Amino acid sequence: DAEITQSPRHKITETGRQVTLACHQTWNHNNMFWYRQDLGHGLRLIHYSYGVHDTNKGEVSDGYSVSRSNTEDLPLTLESAASSQTSVYFCASSGLGSYEQYFGPGTRLTVT
Amino acid sequence: QKEVEQNSGPLSVPEGAIASLNCTYSDRGSQSFFWYRQYSGKSPELIMSIYSNGDKEDGRFTAQLNKASQYVSLLIRDSQPSDSATYLCAVHYPSGSARQLTFGSGTQLTVLP
Numbered sequence: 001d002a003e004i005t006q007s008p009r010h011k012i013t014e015t016g017r018q019v020t021l022a023c024h025q026t027w028n029h030n031n032m033f034w035y036r037q038d039l040g041h042g043l044r045l046i047h048y049s050y051g052v053h054d055t056n057k058g059e060v061s062d063g064y065s066v067s068r069s070n071t072e073d074l075p076l077t078l079e080s081a082a083s084s085q086t087s088v089y090f091c092a093s094s095g096l097g098s099y100e101q102y103f104g105p106g107t108r109l110t111v112t
Numbered sequence: 113q114k115e116v117e118q119n120s121g122p123l124s125v126p127e128g129a130i131a132s133l134n135c136t137y138s139d140r141g142s143q144s145f146f147w148y149r150q151y152s153g154k155s156p157e158l159i160m161s162i163y164s165n166g167d168k169e170d171g172r173f174t175a176q177l178n179k180a181s182q183y184v185s186l187l188i189r190d191s192q193p194s195d196s197a198t199y200l201c202a203v204h205y206p207s208g209s210a211r212q213l214t215f216g217s218g219t220q221l222t223v224l225p
Contacts, residue, residue: 031211033212040217041217042200042216042217042218043156043200043215045212048211058212090155090156094211099144099204099211099213100146100158100161101146101202101213102158103148103155103156103157105154105155106154106155
């Protein structure tokens with residue numbers, strides 16, 4: 001069955017380190033999204049991509065980057081992790097012409 | 113600013129009752145609306161999509177859309193303890209080629225046995 005996966009599921013890192021969170025989907029969806037979810041803020045969009053080599057900034061993109069080299073993957077990189085980036089991160093995807101987004105299981109990131 | 117407002121709750125209903133969850137949005141041009149269910153510690157799961165005014169039913173779930181009043185609601189009939197979760201409303205705001213959704217902060221529902 002087609003699916004969307006994220007790895008790692010849990011990560012503890014130190015302030016200042018570079019961290020990459022992986023997102024992989026097998027639906028052949030064009031659109032992929034990264035969100036963070038924090039108590040009191042709901043889901044906030046970090047970056048998104050509408051296809052290979054396309055990337056766009058969301059509302060909370062500072063300190064994060066993405067690249068899209070193929071249809072299946074959209075890795076999220078924290079260039080220099082900060083304690084404010086402690087959060088749960090969700091990847092989502094949607095198909096061509098659809099706004100219905102399907103979410104991965106999430107990654108819980110703790111920056112100490 | 114494009115907003116999606118939901119009552120944060122918590123909303124408690126007894127088992128077997130109807131749970132009513134409401135959502136308002138700020139842009140009259142919106143055409144696509146979604147309800148997600150999120151269990152504690154899990155990811156959001158799409159449960160309903162609605163695009164036209166009126167009601168859309170799927171099992172025990174009914175989504176209602178009123179574009180003139182800019183609100184969308186979700187009714188859960190015969191509520192079960194397994195329906196206890198946070199329900200997120202999401203709206204697509206049309207703007208150029210944008211395909212993002214704007215999410216509300218969610219309503220926490222507890223169904224009491």
